[in-house]
Amino acid sequence: MYDVVIIGAGVSGASIARELAKYKLKIAVLEKENDVADGTTKANSAIIHAGYDAKEGTLMAKYNALGNQMYDKIAEELDIPFKRIGSLVLAFSDKEKEHLKMLYERGLKNGIPDMKILNFSEIKEMEPNINKKVVAALYAKTAGIIGPWELTIGMLENAVDNGVELYLNNEVINIEKTDNEFKITTKEKDFKTKVVINCAGVYADQIHNLIAKPSYKITPRRGQYFVMDKMEGEKVNRVIFQCPTEVGKGVLVTPTVHGNLLLGPDSQEVNNKEDTSTTTEQLAFVREKALKSIENLNLREVIRSFAGLRAEADRGDFIIEEANDIKGFIDVGGIKSPGLSAAPAFAVDVAKMVVEILNRNGKIEENKKFNPIRKKQIRFMELSNEEKSEIIKKDSKYGRVICRCETITEGEIVDIIHRSVGARTVDGVKKRCRPGMGRCQGGFCGPRIQEILARELNLTLEEIVLDKKNSYILTEETKK
Ligand SMILES: Cc1cc2nc3c(=O)[nH]c(=O)nc-3n(C[C@H](O)[C@H](O)[C@H](O)COP(=O)(O)OP(=O)(O)OC[C@H]3O[C@@H](n4cnc5c(N)ncnc54)[C@H](O)[C@@H]3O)c2cc1C
Numbered sequence: 001m002y003d004v005v006i007i008g009a010g011v012s013g014a015s016i017a018r019e020l021a022k023y024k025l026k027i028a029v030l031e032k033e034n035d036v037a038d039g040t041t042k043a044n045s046a047i048i049h050a051g052y053d054a055k056e057g058t059l060m061a062k063y064n065a066l067g068n069q070m071y072d073k074i075a076e077e078l079d080i081p082f083k084r085i086g087s088l089v090l091a092f093s094d095k096e097k098e099h100l101k102m103l104y105e106r107g108l109k110n111g112i113p114d115m116k117i118l119n120f121s122e123i124k125e126m127e128p129n130i131n132k133k134v135v136a137a138l139y140a141k142t143a144g145i146i147g148p149w150e151l152t153i154g155m156l157e158n159a160v161d162n163g164v165e166l167y168l169n170n171e172v173i174n175i176e177k178t179d180n181e182f183k184i185t186t187k188e189k190d191f192k193t194k195v196v197i198n199c200a201g202v203y204a205d206q207i208h209n210l211i212a213k214p215s216y217k218i219t220p221r222r223g224q225y226f227v228m229d230k231m232e233g234e235k236v237n238r239v240i241f242q243c244p245t246e247v248g249k250g251v252l253v254t255p256t257v258h259g260n261l262l263l264g265p266d267s268q269e270v271n272n273k274e275d276t277s278t279t280t281e282q283l284a285f286v287r288e289k290a291l292k293s294i295e296n297l298n299l300r301e302v303i304r305s306f307a308g309l310r311a312e313a314d315r316g317d318f319i320i321e322e323a324n325d326i327k328g329f330i331d332v333g334g335i336k337s338p339g340l341s342a343a344p345a346f347a348v349d350v351a352k353m354v355v356e357i358l359n360r361n362g363k364i365e366e367n368k369k370f371n372p373i374r375k376k377q378i379r380f381m382e383l384s385n386e387e388k389s390e391i392i393k394k395d396s397k398y399g400r401v402i403c404r405c406e407t408i409t410e411g412e413i414v415d416i417i418h419r420s421v422g423a424r425t426v427d428g429v430k431k432r433c434r435p436g437m438g439r440c441q442g443g444f445c446g447p448r449i450q451e452i453l454a455r456e457l458n459l460t461l462e463e464i465v466l467d468k469k470n471s472y473i474l475t476e477e478t479k480k
Pocket of ligand 1: 010222343
């Protein structure tokens with residue numbers, strides 16, 4: 001019998017799992033996909049927002065403000081890429097300037113520090129490539145950029161190293177409750193637990209409805225992006241937003257933590273909870289909007305497009321509560337933006353809710369052995385020449401470069417395969433240490449990664465998939 005079962009291994013489930021690992025509890029995380037961070041957490045703008053955007057008094061505002069402050073420590077403990085580069089919201093007219101003032105006031109109400117409204121020459125000094133038509137900008141110093149899947153993998157790896165159990169390929173299909181215990185049925189097996197935490201992203205409403213009376217509906221709102229080559233990565237120094245609209249924070253231009261440039265997203269309601277396709281029309285919209293901020297973007301340097309799905313709930317705010325009619329069932333639903341920024345903060349409160357529920361039947365103790373530190377990843381490219389030769393002397397696999405675009409070595413790939421939340425797929429390797437993220441998008445290194453995965457996991461080449469289940473790369477021999 002588990003004390004807690006968490007459904008969904010995105011940033012919400014991962015943050016809560018790590019927070020709960022600080023208590024003496026038996027915890028399982030169930031994920032339907034074959035890897036963690038495969039839902040919305042895989043595809044978003046990767047911004048740790050300052051916190052002026054969400055309306056005061058909402059859970060989004062509260063947890064964004066608190067979460068933002070937690071990120072320096074989290075990044076340090078978990079060895080994940082995070083840069084506090086600041087953000088600018090641009091205004092192109094006097095009307096938009098009024099909007100900036102409203103955001104500034106709202107930021108003050110939300111308790112956001114270090115904000116300032118800048119004039120054109122101040123902006124130009126910070127961002128030499130900014131469009132001449134900009135009239136003002138709201139500068140927020142505390143905004144940052146992060147690796148969202150590295151964060152989630154780091155959180156879960158640390159949680160697993162502290163005793164949490166992770167079950168991939170376990171899609172929840174039924175939940176029943178008898179007395180004080182739940183029976184969760186996945187396509188693989190049954191789990192008994194005292195508390196359930198629903199972190200199923202765009203599917204959170206469906207999971208809720210398996211056991212409780214319907215109380216919210218989630219509609220996916222798709223956002224499409226361009227990723228540009230590192231050659232364009234220095235066109236901006238900060239996260240450049242435009243004035244937000246009713247449906248989102250608008251199209252941004254931002255560096256990524258690894259030095260690429262990201263343009264997007266648009267905002268479009270879709271019917272299908274799996275529809276992460278990109279479309280010519282919407283990408284044209286993203287291109288046009290991005291050029292409005294930075295005129296001299298070279299769009300020939302686009303190396304990839306992708307889309308993510310916002311979990312838009314009909315209640316308009318995060319839904320973080322114990323279900324009225326089912327005690328012990330906690331919803332963490334409607335986690336749209338700023339979910340990434342807010343997750344570590346709401347995880348603290350969800351953990352408190354769980355402890356309170358479990359305390360009804362006896363005292364829950366802290367886990368004094370909890371170790372917040374995750375073993376560091378060697379990032380070969382970032383080492384000095386002396387450090388590089390030292391490491392190659394210890395393990396010659398660090399002397400074999402597998403990804404030429406990003407300079408990723410075999411040693412780094414082998415390391416991330418054998419961690420407690422290790423890579424099992426070609427994209428799983430890419431999410432953890434970046435081969436395939438460069439200009440050639442895996443054209444050179446893909447087959448080598450497949451070989452390394454097969455060798456290290458003792459599988460055949462045909463058994464290695466690109467990403468999700470059944471995304472086979474090789475099916476049979478072409479030459480005998
Ligand atoms: C376009 C876009 C831009 C964004 N930009 C930002 C940003 O810049 N900053 C920010 O703070 N936030 C941003 N967000 C929001 C942020 O990405 C999300 O809030 C966050 O990733 C949600 O994480 P989650 O864990 O709740 O959901 P998910 O990451 O979707 O995780 C849910 C998990 O549950 C699993 N699951 C579903 N059903 C089942 C089942 N039946 N059984 C088992 N497992 C199941 C899924 O496979 C998935 O892995 C953005 C979102 C989008 C779409």
